[in-house]
Amino acid sequence: MSQEHHDHHHEPADWKLNGVRVIKGDQLDTNTAQTPGMNRAAAINLARVGAQKLWAGTVNIHANAKTGAHHHGALESVIYVVRGKARMRWGEKLEYVAEAEAGDFIFIPPYVPHQEINASTDETLECVLVRSDNEAVVVNLDIEPVEKPEAVYWVDPIHKHPA
Numbered sequence: 001m002s003q004e005h006h007d008h009h010h011e012p013a014d015w016k017l018n019g020v021r022v023i024k025g026d027q028l029d030t031n032t033a034q035t036p037g038m039n040r041a042a043a044i045n046l047a048r049v050g051a052q053k054l055w056a057g058t059v060n061i062h063a064n065a066k067t068g069a070h071h072h073g074a075l076e077s078v079i080y081v082v083r084g085k086a087r088m089r090w091g092e093k094l095e096y097v098a099e100a101e102a103g104d105f106i107f108i109p110p111y112v113p114h115q116e117i118n119a120s121t122d123e124t125l126e127c128v129l130v131r132s133d134n135e136a137v138v139v140n141l142d143i144e145p146v147e148k149p150e151a152v153y154w155v156d157p158i159h160k161h162p163a
Contacts, residue, residue, distance in 0.1 A: 021049045028058060046134040055134050058082075061125040066117045069094055069143035072108070076132040079106040079116075084125035087147075090114040094146045113141050 028041030029048055042048060044056035061084075079086065079100075086100045090112050099119055100106050108114060118125040 023048070051134050053133060055129075055131040057129055059127050059129055061116075061118045061127070063118055063120050063122050063124065065125075066147055067115050069113055069115050069141040071111050071113050071139050071141065072131070073137040073139055074110045074133075075137050076110060077108040078130040079108070080104075080128040080130075081106070082126040082128060084123050084127075085119040086125055086127065087117040087119040088114060089117065089146055092143075094143060097146075113143060115147065117147055 023043045028043050029045075030041045041059075042055070042057040044051050044054055046052070081100050081102050081104050083102050086104075086106065087097060088100070088106060088108075089095075089097050090108075092113060094113065094115050
């Protein structure tokens with residue numbers, strides 16, 4: 001069967017309903033568990049736009065917030081720093097460290113043990129997060145963090161509060 005014959009067998013897509021979606025910054029979904037010291041909001045996910053392979057949203061992290069050591073299974077993650085300074089630790093013993101500031105991108109490959117830290121003691125860290133699946137995957141690891149998590153944690157839809 002030729003390609004042109006094949007194309008005539010299904011209805012054209014309704015691009016008006018199933019095409020490009022613009023999610024305004026003031027229309028993000030904050031209907032998710034919130035934690036004192038930070039604010040989270042989903043822009044792109046299965047529920048909002050029917051995304052099959054991505055999750056994207058914003059997270060604002062309180063000064064000094066830190067996660068425990070974890071990885072995100074098979075997911076790839078991208079963090080774009082909008083404002084503030086992020087410190088990333090990674091490795092089997094979180095022995096590697098790098099910092100990112102406004103305008104920088106951070107890529108976290110699958111299964112990499114890591115810890116996210118707001119490197120500022122007085123400035124909120126504002127980030128955009130993108131994940132390679134609409135599923136929330138987090139695997140907490142029994143690694144002694146180089147920088148101990150304190151009272152305020154970095155919590156977003158896949159970094160659950162440890163308590």
